[in-house]
Amino acid sequence: MNSASGGGDSNPGDFQPTERTRIKRLHQRAVYDRAGVYAILDAGLVCHVGYVIDGQPFVTPTAYWRDGDRVYWHGSSASRMLRHLGRGAPVCFTVSMLDGLVLARSGFHSSINYRSVIAYGKARLVEGEAEKLAALEAFSERLTPGRWARLRPPTEQELKATTMVSLDLKEVAAKVRTGPPADDEQDYDLDVWAGVVPVTCVTGPPEDDSRLKPGVERPAYLNNMVVG
Numbered sequence: 001m002n003s004a005s006g007g008g009d010s011n012p013g014d015f016q017p018t019e020r021t022r023i024k025r026l027h028q029r030a031v032y033d034r035a036g037v038y039a040i041l042d043a044g045l046v047c048h049v050g051y052v053i054d055g056q057p058f059v060t061p062t063a064y065w066r067d068g069d070r071v072y073w074h075g076s077s078a079s080r081m082l083r084h085l086g087r088g089a090p091v092c093f094t095v096s097m098l099d100g101l102v103l104a105r106s107g108f109h110s111s112i113n114y115r116s117v118i119a120y121g122k123a124r125l126v127e128g129e130a131e132k133l134a135a136l137e138a139f140s141e142r143l144t145p146g147r148w149a150r151l152r153p154p155t156e157q158e159l160k161a162t163t164m165v166s167l168d169l170k171e172v173a174a175k176v177r178t179g180p181p182a183d184d185e186q187d188y189d190l191d192v193w194a195g196v197v198p199v200t201c202v203t204g205p206p207e208d209d210s211r212l213k214p215g216v217e218r219p220a221y222l223n224n225m226v227v228g
């Protein structure tokens with residue numbers, strides 16, 4: 001990852017900071033390179049989608065996935081959020097991951113290690129059945145490679161009941177904090193433990209459904225599942 005504000009090399013395909021995405025606070029933590037941003041997006045599963053209806057801000061947590069230079073999210077066709085965004089409303093799309101508790105020798109310098117992405121734009125309704133199906137397949141394959149082909153295909157009714165929107169990744173910035181606490185020089189002499197407590201997202205052992213048909217084997221992809 002290069003840090004655009006921190007003076008790293010920038011490639012033609014990287015995101016260009018805009019008035020909205022230029023990171024001002026602790027700008028050395030800014031990441032605008034496409035690969036770095038996509039690595040964060042691909043590690044996440046839940047985003048927070050911000051939008052305004054009649055002057056009231058709403059922030060909705062929901063699952064998402066990336067396919068190429070777009071992110072997608074979906075839900076019930078009755079969802080107010082999706083109906084609103086499908087009309088091309090401005091949206092603020094955020095993904096954040098907690099990587100560690102940074103315990104400094106003072107409360108002031110205690111911090112959080114994190115990776116986060118914020119993207120702005122207008123959401124677009126995914127209308128064609130083919131694009132909807134391809135996006136759903138990409139979502140499923142990302143988490144559980146090989147599963148989609150084994151599932152019962154969605155019915156026309158199920159597709160109708162599902163609304164999907166996408167956001168083109170154009171105006172985007174990421175911010176990343178890593179490493180130990182940064183204490184005031186004189187505080188390093190204090191008898192206070194300091195360091196980082198890493199935080200990771202761990203999947204547990206798979207639990208068979210109580211109505212699992214006898215003889216159905218647990219698929220191999222469940223052994224290597226990684227989220228975050």
Ligand SMILES: Cc1cc2nc3c(=O)[nH]c(=O)nc-3n(C[C@H](O)[C@H](O)[C@H](O)COP(=O)(O)OP(=O)(O)OC[C@H]3O[C@@H](n4cnc5c(N)ncnc54)[C@H](O)[C@@H]3O)c2cc1C
Binds near residue numbers: 021
């Ligand atoms: C898990 C987590 C915990 C955090 N905890 C704290 C905390 O306790 N206190 C605190 O002050 N900050 C915290 N942050 C950082 C916080 O997200 C903001 O970056 C910070 O508060 C500065 O906000 P600002 O509006 O002044 O930033 P500015 O630099 O003014 O923001 C300008 C633009 O930069 C972009 N930007 C800003 N922050 C981010 C970001 N995190 N990711 C991607 N793009 C960004 C946005 O496009 C924004 O419009 C945390 C972040 C994460 C992910």
